[in-house]
Amino acid sequence: MKIKYNLLHKDGNARYGTLETNYGIYETPMFMPVGTQATVKTLDPRDIKEIGSAVILSNTYHLWLRPGEDIVNKAGGLHKFMNYDGPILTDCGGFQVFSLIKNKKKDITEEGVIFKSHLNGERLLLTPEKSIQIQNKLDSDIAMSFDECIPYPASYDYAKESTERTIRWAKRGKDVFNNERQSLFGIVQGGEYEDLRYWCAKELVKMDFDGYSIGGTSVGEDKDTMYKMVEYAIKYLPQDKPRYLMGVGEPTDLFEGVSRGVDMFDCVLPTRLARHGHAFTLDGKINLKNYKYRADFSPVDSECDCYCCKNFTKAYIRHLIIANETLGQKLLSIHNLRFLIRIMENIRVSIKNDKFMEYKDEFINRYKSEK
RNA sequence: GCGGAUGUGGUGAAGUGGUUAACACAUUGGAUUGUGGUUCCAACACACGUGGGUUCGAUUCCCACCAUCCGUC
Numbered sequence: 001m002k003i004k005y006n007l008l009h010k011d012g013n014a015r016y017g018t019l020e021t022n023y024g025i026y027e028t029p030m031f032m033p034v035g036t037q038a039t040v041k042t043l044d045p046r047d048i049k050e051i052g053s054a055v056i057l058s059n060t061y062h063l064w065l066r067p068g069e070d071i072v073n074k075a076g077g078l079h080k081f082m083n084y085d086g087p088i089l090t091d092c093g094g095f096q097v098f099s100l101i102k103n104k105k106k107d108i109t110e111e112g113v114i115f116k117s118h119l120n121g122e123r124l125l126l127t128p129e130k131s132i133q134i135q136n137k138l139d140s141d142i143a144m145s146f147d148e149c150i151p152y153p154a155s156y157d158y159a160k161e162s163t164e165r166t167i168r169w170a171k172r173g174k175d176v177f178n179n180e181r182q183s184l185f186g187i188v189q190g191g192e193y194e195d196l197r198y199w200c201a202k203e204l205v206k207m208d209f210d211g212y213s214i215g216g217t218s219v220g221e222d223k224d225t226m227y228k229m230v231e232y233a234i235k236y237l238p239q240d241k242p243r244y245l246m247g248v249g250e251p252t253d254l255f256e257g258v259s260r261g262v263d264m265f266d267c268v269l270p271t272r273l274a275r276h277g278h279a280f281t282l283d284g285k286i287n288l289k290n291y292k293y294r295a296d297f298s299p300v301d302s303e304c305d306c307y308c309c310k311n312f313t314k315a316y317i318r319h320l321i322i323a324n325e326t327l328g329q330k331l332l333s334i335h336n337l338r339f340l341i342r343i344m345e346n347i348r349v350s351i352k353n354d355k356f357m358e359y360k361d362e363f364i365n366r367y368k369s370e371k
Numbered sequence: 372g373c374g375g376a377u378g379u380g381g382u383g384a385a386g387u388g389g390u391u392a393a394c395a396c397a398u399u400g401g402a403u404u405g406u407g408g409u410u411c412c413a414a415c416a417c418a419c420g421u422g423g424g425u426u427c428g429a430u431u432c433c434c435a436c437c438a439u440c441c442g443u444c
Contacts, residue, residue, distance in 0.1 A: 034405080034406065035406095036405095036406050036407095037406090041406075041408055042408075057405075059405085059406085062406090062407095089405095091405045092405085093405095094405080095405045096405085096406090096407090099407095118407055119407090144405080147405095149405075187405090213405080215405070216405095217404085217405095218404040218405085219404085226404095244405095245405095246404095246405040247404050247405040248404060248405090249404055250404065253404075266404095266405065267404050267405085267406095268403090268404070268405085268406040269403075269404050269406095271406075271408090272403065272404090272406060272408085273403070275406095275408055276402090276403075276408095276410090278403090287400085287401080289399090289400090290399085290400080291398090291399065291400090324409080326408085329408070
């Protein structure tokens with residue numbers, strides 16, 4: 001089935017709703033953990049369920065190169081391959097490919113993008129059609145259109161040229177799309193320019209996607225610019241479809257996104273920070289590697305209900321991280337993901353009670369206070 | 372006992388007769404936003420075995436001693 005979004009309540013621009021998927025109905029706004037290579041690094045499906053996660057991400061580019069979409073298809077699709085029975089969204093691979101190109105003018109063509117594999121240096125071409133066909137085979141629940149993530153800063157002329165191409169690519173991808181059980185999202189680009197965001201959103205909406213995402217953010221721009229990009233794009237998106245802000249996941253950004261009408265977020269930050277020894281807490285981010293935690297036998301976050309915080313101490317986690325033991329990475333990944341997912345749970349309750357802005361202010365004031 | 376080799380920060384390891392003695396690891400702090408899990412940046416360090424000698428000047432050259440390692444009786 002195609003996913004179905006139900007808008008159930010609004011508090012300002014913040015939206016509370018549900019997302020009906022092949023694998024159950026989930027509430028939004030939601031945070032989606034990233035599992036690029038068909039695994040949320042260090043976690044298994046039981047861990048993912050336990051932290052209250054719904055949708056997880058995987059990546060077209062990585063699975064295309066290894067093990068190859070045909071292998072995954074033969075396994076019975078991504079869910080069976082990785083033994084995950086929740087919804088999966090696949091990113092189109094554009095973001096990864098664009099980080100590998102050498103010469104923007106030469107390697108980005110109307111047909112697609114030429115780049116070198118990070119695995120063996122092989123020259124490859126990824127096109128909008130190819131990206132969609134791979135995703136069709138992976139059989140994720142939500143596929144993403146192939147887009148160009150415009151770097152920041154970008155000139156108006158370049159942003160315009162690139163956005164026009166992204167729109168053409170979206171159409172081409174949609175034309176070859178062929179999987180009844182899968183949904184397809186369009187990606188709004190346009191850089192920091194309001195008219196381009198508007199125009200891109202309008203063109204994509206005409207094509208009638210199952211959902212819309214806002215791309216080209218968190219690429220080095222300052223926060224105010226990022227929030228503006230979101231505002232510019234979201235204004236023109238339909239109320240009855242989900243909005244997904246790609247790559248955004250700092251706790252405060254989740255609040256800023258929700259307050260502007262975003263329903264879905266994903267980010268590598270919680271798991272990457274975890275692997276490097278950092279943890280989210282209500283008082284800000286902490287670095288467990290710091291000397292001062294060597295004999296601190298309190299939990300990472302005493303107000304957290306996750307497996308890590310209920311059973312282990314800072315001193316122990318610090319030891320594991322410094323000793324490069326994978327259990328440390330795993331426990332902090334569990335905590336950081338649970339932290340964001342719990343924020344989203346609280347946000348949903350606050351929206352339903354028309355108290356979102358109060359919760360937002362309370363959270364942000366405290367989070368920043370000890371940073 | 373005899374012969375040989377080596378002694379440079381917590382560890383490993385460059386190097387020089389002359390202003391602030393590399394570098395790496397470790398340690399400490401920071402970074403990280405549609406993931407290249409082992410990444411990047413920065414800081415720190417009572418370091419030239421001990422005692423003499425040569426020299427304007429010695430970590431560097433010479434002697435003795437000490438320590439460690441190897442070989443040998």
